[in-house]
Amino acid sequence: MNESTAIALCRDRDPRGFEFLVKQYRREAYYHAVGFLGNSSEAEDACQESFARAYASMPGLKSLVAFYPWFYQILRNGCLNRIRARRRHEAVTDVEDAKNDPQLVVEGDDNKRDVWSALEQLKPEFREILILKHIHESSYADISKLLDIPRGTVMSRLYHARRAFQHVYVKAKYQGEPQ
Amino acid sequence: MSTCDEYKPLLSGLLDGELTSEEVSKVNEHLIRCSACRGEYEELQKETSQLDSLSIREPQDEALEAFWRLPYGKMVRNSGLFLMIGGYLSFLCYGLVKFFTDDSEMLFGKFSVAAMVIGSVVVFGIVIIERVISYKTDPYKEVER
CATH class of the missing domain: 1.10.10.10 (Winged helix-like DNA-binding domain superfamily/Winged helix DNA-binding domain)
Known part of the structure; x- marks a missing residue:
């Protein structure tokens, strides 16, 4: 299977195509998420959430040439939302979360x-x-x-x-x- | 290009070897004439070289595996759970209806079972209402447990 076949399968709601894409890009996605969030468990959650979101959105797409640049925007927004939520939480509780190690x-x-x-x-x-x-x-x-x-x-x-x-x-x- | 500000982003390009040959000669010409930009370029080179040696720890294979599971597994599990709970509930309701409509059962037994069922429903209902009230008025609900 190659990327374009996998994308075509995903658009037909066949999860085998998405499984292929996840295996191709999950490591890269993790490194990008951990770069944003500075915390491995939060990065894992962000990746899981973003892959689930991507899977749900793919059948509705008109065209998609390359998976990762499109997926990266989902992952990036997810990570930025988490950072914003973290700041809001710190502002509401007036307590700074434990710093990432x-x-x-x-x-x-x-x-x-x-x-x-x-x-x-x-x-x-x-x-x-x-x-x-x-x-x-x-x-x-x-x-x-x-x-x-x-x-x-x-x-x-x-x-x-x-x-x-x-x-x-x-x-x-x-x-x-x-x- | 005339001012240093216009050359500054190109210093990054020069550092990364990403400029065209035309851009490289323009920046180099400027660096020969401008000592401030030359100093800034050397500083950028020195401090950002620290970043090149960074490497992120490898994730665990189990963590990567958990990023995606085929939706069939989840669907099958949920439908199994639904069938199991649905089956238990309908069997319970059937038993209760049979018990109360069967003339051969003693009236005292029927009253006792009815009292137990009504009592459980009342206690369960009160617990739910109290949980809802305490959630609405809880000042610490934003704090993660």
Whole structure:
């Protein structure tokens, strides 16, 4: 089976096609979700929810050439909704949720965890593009296709995201150093 | 292009090797003349190289498997549950109707069973009403358990 056959099966409400697509993209979906949410169990929930939503919406689609860029928009919205709900919850209860533990998400030493913590402090759009470029090693063309933005916007968003990261990371490093 | 602001996004492109040869020569020309942009480019290069070494932990295979299950399994389970509960309830109702309409049963026995059934319905109803009232007035319902 290939992707276009799988998409055609899904549009005929045949779950075998969707099973094929899930197997193809579930790992990638998990990495993208964990990049947004910084928490593996929440990322797993977001993936499950997004795949279920995608399965329900596929038969109604007029045309679909590539599955993942379309699915990514569902996953992205799901993750952003979760982030918004988390903030609302913190505002209502006046209690900050326990911080995500970078050790559970990132491999490596303390410095890598500090880098991840700095990333987590950025706004989601900046974190998203930095993770796509540096962790997934996506090209500008791939990022442009996935986020549905022009190449120029990819370049300028990356520039601003890197500046924001630099600001947060250097500040954290400076504060962490002994006087 | 004339101001530094217009060149700044191109610094990212240069860093990633994503510029056309024309863009590369334009940015390089600017970097030779502008020490501020040169400094910014070197800083970007240094700090963002930290990001290249990051890698996310592999997810567990069981977690990936749980992302999607064929809907048939869920449908079959739900219909099995529905048939089982439906069967029990109709059998219970049938037994009760038979019990109350059968003349051979003693009146005292019928009263006792009726009292038990009515009592259970009343207690169950009160519990549900109390749960609804306490949910409406619960100030901590936003707090996750």
